[in-house]
Amino acid sequence: xxxxxxxxxxxxxxxxxxxxxxxxxxxxxxxxxxxxxxxxxxxxxxxxxxxxxxxxxxxxxxxxxxxxxxxxxxxxxxxxxxxxxxxxxxxxxxxxxxxxxxxxxxxxxxxxxxxxxxxxxxxxxxxxxxxxxxxxxxxxxxxxxxxxxxxxxxxxxxxxxxxxxxxxxxxxxxxxxxxxxxxxxxxxxxxxxxxxxxxxxxxxxxxxxxxxxxxx
Numbered sequence: 001x002x003x004x005x006x007x008x009x010x011x012x013x014x015x016x017x018x019x020x021x022x023x024x025x026x027x028x029x030x031x032x033x034x035x036x037x038x039x040x041x042x043x044x045x046x047x048x049x050x051x052x053x054x055x056x057x058x059x060x061x062x063x064x065x066x067x068x069x070x071x072x073x074x075x076x077x078x079x080x081x082x083x084x085x086x087x088x089x090x091x092x093x094x095x096x097x098x099x100x101x102x103x104x105x106x107x108x109x110x111x112x113x114x115x116x117x118x119x120x121x122x123x124x125x126x127x128x129x130x131x132x133x134x135x136x137x138x139x140x141x142x143x144x145x146x147x148x149x150x151x152x153x154x155x156x157x158x159x160x161x162x163x164x165x166x167x168x169x170x171x172x173x174x175x176x177x178x179x180x181x182x183x184x185x186x187x188x189x190x191x192x193x194x195x196x197x198x199x200x201x202x203x204x205x206x207x208x209x210x211x212x213x214x215x216x
Contacts, residue, residue, distance in 0.1 A: 026088055026115055026116075029115070030055060030085065030088055030089075032055065033048060033054055033055050036055055036081070036085075037052075039110075039111040039114055039115075040079055040107055040111065041107075044079055044107055047154060048081075050152055051078060051154055052078055052079060052081040052082075053081050053082040053085070053141055053188065055081075055085055056206075057188060057206060057210055058081060058082045058085035058086060059085060059089055060205055060206070060210060061082065061086075061139055061186040061188065061210065061212075062082070062085060062086035062089055062090055062093075062095075062139075063089075063090075064184060064186055064202075064203065064212045065086070065093075065137040065138075065139060065184050065186055066086060066089075066090035066092075066093040067093060067136070067137075068092040068093065069092065069093070069094075070093050070094070070136040070137055071093075071094045071096060071134065071135045071136050071137075072086060072093060072094065072095050072096065072135065072136065072137045072138070072139060073096045073097075073098065073130070073132075073135040073137075073138050073139070074095065074096065074097040074098070074138075074139045074140075074141075075098060075127050075138060075139070075140045075143060075172065076098070076099060076100075076127065076140070076141065076143020076144070077097025077098060077099045077104075077108065077122065078097075078099060078104050078108075078143075078154075079104050079107040079108050079111065080097050080099075080104075080107070080108030080109075080111055080112065080120065080122055082095075082097070082139055082141070083095040083096065083097040083108070083120045083121075083122070084108075084111055084112060084115060084117060084120050086120075086139075087115075087117040087119045087120035088115065088117060091117075091119055092119075093119065094119045094120075094121070095119060095120050095121070096120075096121045096122070096123060096135065097120075097121070097122045097123065098122075098123045098125055098126075098127055098130050099122065099123070099124065099125075100124075100125065100126045100127070100158075101154070101155075101157060102124055104154075105122050105123075105124045108122045109122055127143075127168065127171070127172065128168075128171055132175040132176075132178070132179065136183065136184075137183060137184040137185065137186075138176065138183070138184070138185045138186070139185075139186045139188075140172070140185065140186070140187050140188070140190060140194065141187075141188045141189060142187070142188065142189045142190045142191070144165050144168045144169055144172075144194075145165075145189075146158055147159075147160055147161050147162070147164045147165040147168070148160060148161075148162055148165050169193045169194045172194040173193070173194045173195065173196050174196075176194070176195070176196050176199070176215075177196035177198055179215055180215070181215050181216060182214065182215060183199075183214070183215040184212070184213065184214055184215075185199060185212075185213040185214075185215075186210065186211070186212050186213070187210075187211050187213070188206075188209060188210050188211075189209055190211070192211075195213060196215075198215050198216060199213040199214065199215050199216070200213065200214055200215075200216045201213055202214045
């Protein structure tokens with residue numbers, strides 16, 4: 001005879017209930033970009049389509065970069081969308097974002113606190129102040145382009161400068177070239193000027209806008 005158990009037997013304890021509530025809440029926010037972008041104020045949401053990584057792209061990129069215990073750096077992380085998506089989908093990896101705008105770091109931290117993702121971290125700094133030896137793999141959504149973008153900038157705090165664009169590009173290429181074999185890199189909307197010849201193309205996606213690289 002089938003035994004019927006009272007519903008009380010299946011009740012979660014308070015800690016389990018809190019964890020389940022967090023998971024359900026987070027899952028709802030990661031359904032699509034509109035749901036996720038609701039974490040941010042209106043003027044930040046209006047920038048999403050052009051400046052923040054779409055969730056589908058973030059998931060694909062993080063899948064390639066995430067390895068248990070690995071430290072992934074997003075170069076020019078904005079409001080943290082890629083890092084937060086990666087941290088959500090791959091809790092055994094650590095995602096770091098470096099961003100030179102303090103305002104965007106604040107928004108990233110607020111979203112992180114809302115999502116309660118302990119494996120996402122944000123660094124208020126210029127990319128050139130980062131020690132690349134501390135990270136295993138890298139994500140790059142062509143954040144240097146804002147130095148030559150005269151029409152669709154995030155704000156007016158960054159001067160447009162082709163020489164600065166070239167400097168950042170050469171700096172990143174040199175830093176990536178010093179990484180050991182097996183280092184992984186994902187680029188999105190990149191002109192590929194920052195990619196050293198020591199990196200081999202491993203995969204492409206999203207009409208070739210998203211590219212995965214491995215250092216050989």
